[in-house]
Amino acid sequence: MIxxxxxxxxNGHKISIFLEEVGLRYQVRPVHIGKGEQFAPDFLKIAPNNRIPAIVDHAPADGGEPLSLFESGAILEYLGDKAGQFLPRTLRERTEVLQWLHWQMGGLGPMAGQNHHFNRYAPEPIPYAIDRYVKETARLYGVLDRQLEGRDYVAGEYSIADMAIYPWAKGWEGQKQRLEDFPxxxxWLQRMAGRPAVVRAYALVEAINPDPDALMSAQARKLLFGQDR
Known part of the structure; x- marks a missing residue:
């Protein structure tokens, strides 16, 4: 059980997609980031950076005590090895997948995240910041689009790289992008959206968080973006 x-x-969707794909038994423990639950002491023992997602594996491969992990990329790599799926063992194939996983973690995620912030959450528009992150998001989608030329999935075969990238890329419209620029x-977005495991993973949204606009409240913004903790 995980x-x-x-x-x-x-970032939360990345892990639910993987778990649905491989059929590992898991239990969702919601951490409402708009209410500050990410700062709870018990959660910080698992995720010291006060960010979701995190996991606790109650049956690690070494047979020892439950193992906790934070950071979505590290979790995907761990689970890929645990399940023996979606992360190749062979050197070149594995390296290809990990490159694109880290591309998402170090590039697309942070840049699209800042894009979201300045377009949606910032208390006042800052044209320079909006322009900077919209353009950088477009550059990154250009990189992804070229990589997908002649491929069904990012690293050839479906992998944790696709699971990491998709939840960010599906938000292209809110990131002020034009999908026709990236055929x-x-x-690929259509292929991903049609996977049954992806459908099941996103079904969690209504069950867990029926009011996503709650993150727009002043109190939620203070908790999410304040520097007083």
């Missing part, structure tokens, strides 16, 4: 500490954000990405 405990998934989760909220309905792109290979558009086709």
């Amino acid at each position: 405990d998934l500490y989760y909220w309905t954000t792109p 290979n990405m558009a086709a």
Whole structure:
């Protein structure tokens, strides 16, 4: 059994997609980031960076005590090895998948996240910041689009790289992008959205967080973006 500490954000979706794909038994433990539950002492023991997702694996491969992990990329790599799926063992194939996983973690996630912030959450518009992150998001989608030329999935075969990238890329409209500029990405988004495990993973949203606009409240913004903790 795996405990998934989760909220309905792109990073949270990465892990629910993986778990649905492989059929590992898991229990969702919601962490409402708009209410500040990510700062609870018990959660900080698992995720010291006060961010979701995090997991606790109650049956690690070494047979020892339950193992906790934070950071979505590290969790995907761990689970890929645990399940023996979606993360190749062979050197070149594994390296290809991990490159694109880290591309998402170090590039697309942070840049699209800042795009979201300045377009949606910032208390006042800052044109320079909006322009900077919209353009950088477009550059990154251009990189992804070229990679997907002639491929069904990012690293050839479906992998944890696709699971990491998709939850961010599906938000293209809110990131002020034009999907017609990225035809290979558009086709890939359709393939991803049609996977039954992806459908099941996103069904958690209504069950866990029926009011996503709650994060727009002043108190939620203070908790999410304040620097007083």
